[in-house]
Amino acid sequence: MADQQVHDALDSVPPQPPVLRWAEPPEGPVLVLLDQRRLPAHETELVCTDVPALVHAIQTLAVRGAPLLGIAGAYGIALAAARGYDVVEAAGLLEVARPTAVNLRYGVRLAADAHGRALAGGGTREQAAAEALEAARALHRADADASRRMAGHGLALLGELLPGGGHRILTHCNSGALVSGGEGTAFAVALAAHRAGELRHLWVDETRPLLQGARLTAWEAARNGMAYSLLADNAAGSLFAAGEVDAVVIGADRIAADGSVANKVGSYPLAVMARYHHVPFIVVAPTTTLDPTTADGASIEVEQRPGREVTDVPAPRSADAGSGGGVPMAPLGTRAYNPAFDVTPPELVTAVVTEVGVISPVTGDGIARLCAGARDGIVD
Template sequence: MADQQVHDAPGPVPPQLPVLRWAQPPEGPVLVLLDQRRLPAHETELVCTDVPALVHAIQTLAVRGAPLLGIAGAYGIALAAARGYDVVEAAGLLEVARPTAVNLRYGVRLAADAHGRAEAAGATPEQAAGAALEAARALHRADAEASRRMAAHGLAFLGELLPGGGHRILTHCNTGALVSGGEGTAFAVALAAHRAGELRHLWVDETRPLLQGARLTAWEAARNGMPYSLLSDNAAGSLFAAGEVDAVMIGADRIAADGSVANKVGSYPLAVLARYHHVPFVVVAPTTTLDLTTPDGSAIEVEQRPAREVTEVPVPRGAVAEAGSGVSVAPLGTRAYNPAFDVTPPELVTAVVTEEGVLSPVTGDGIARLCAAARRGSEG
């Protein structure tokens, strides 16, 4: 079950509610999410008391973004264990809630494995649930630290690519604090540049059909006082042609073993434009997004979403909005092609920035080295 609590923003930069938090009221533990469907007009908390409610929140994009989905998945296992539900069944439901985002599977398995190890060692149900919760909290902390390190690596790399500062960065979808245990991935790099006085302008793609750029990235940029402009996705080409973009920086939902990058649909066209206009195309993602079990881009399962997200426009600002609910703009019965993601081949990617460092050029061997470095770091 899920309940909502609404907090109307009283001013231009109000304190932000936590994007995700674990709470233990008298009636039992819950997972509390900042409902991203209601932004930017309202900060609304969505309270999940069981895994089906969390799955619904994931599928309707109340909670989204690859790193945060991993964290949410781990807490979902802890919630199932603490509430006395079947953890194996919960893991099965969560893992397939959004198939492209590999972080979700990673977080679910991390917490489920911790729970299983505790049970095998003779722990009580309460102790096993505690082990799953600690695994989720550890992942949450690790992602915040990864965000900090990615921002530092990305800012240094920008300085190498574009000496002198004054960066004009184009970004797509939303990659800030709303997708992370910290300040984000690609957006965190732009924010670090802003704080260092090196960001001249942030170009924000609206990101159709669900407008994550317009609703979420613009909101985060405004909250942080960053110089930014919103553009329709199909205006990006003219922006490149005018020489107004110094670098493209995006996140990723999965990076295959060969370096192919799955990200929000619309990313691949930006990579093509960037290559034609000799503009760096940089992907920023934690190593939990690297997936050596997926050999190449053709093996990435791309989520297909409902046609109504394309055939309708979103409901008016401030209303409770299920993803894709709104006013019809196409004839009744219109079919739509609506992949949630597209895949960019590694030869179009200038660099992949992770918490373990920057990989450029992007190769399969390099991806394997980053994964090995991440394993060594977690074991240490």
């Protein structure tokens, strides 16, 4: 009876609302976002009518996650063009909204270049706006396809590294459908393992200070009926020591030319513990996250977030849950160190999984081959 109740409860869960969609009401085109600051308590949509509103949504984490930021940036250019705003100015605002996630810059430039080519070719403003919108939609479709391919490659890799199934996967931050045009990056691999009957348990780091794991990954895991447990970030070491982790699988916001990986702060300590305990540390990211123009980890610009995100306890039911604010827990005037990301050196990364294949060991030459494969449209 209990199992039947669980199945009934899962069947009654409504489908996840679109994380991002383009809409054209009578008053003009808009970009509609699922407001991730309000999750899991409220599934609320946020309507952006111009680029400053979208920039604010990006900076306050209403929309977040490297692949989705690229998609949002592309649609932002389309929005500016469709509403007759200065596209060059819009691109400048969007590109610097969050500096670490290279996908944002990629998406902005993709749509801006499509817009510029249309104008240079003699197209009207309306035609140029249509080209920018099609570029955004094409990126959206491509990311969904990349998500599917990464899930397949990642599942195959887990099978090679961990024969026998029953994987116990530890993940950090949020890397599912909330960050993607599809089902995500790292979370998509865990979800593929779950659907294949190969996932024994998903360990979900809460991900301080903004609790993306607790608020978002746990929400996605519950919706998909996955066996999961939430843990405080500083409890991960005890899991490793107890032999309860078979693999760490995370996403990335930027991967440098040498294979250094920038991801949500707290990822690097997991890599160190994984190496000590002989546990695979796997990074899953689309090739749009690879940045051959950034030479190494030291060259990655790491975003510094407001100190209040550390000094205050977030209020998940408020619109500010994703940007700090809430109940102060530190003495007034306390200074905080709050990098949004840390950087894991390539020698601690077992493999990088992309839509065009897997590299292991992770080297600069391997990253260059992945970039070339993506550029040439070669898919394993």
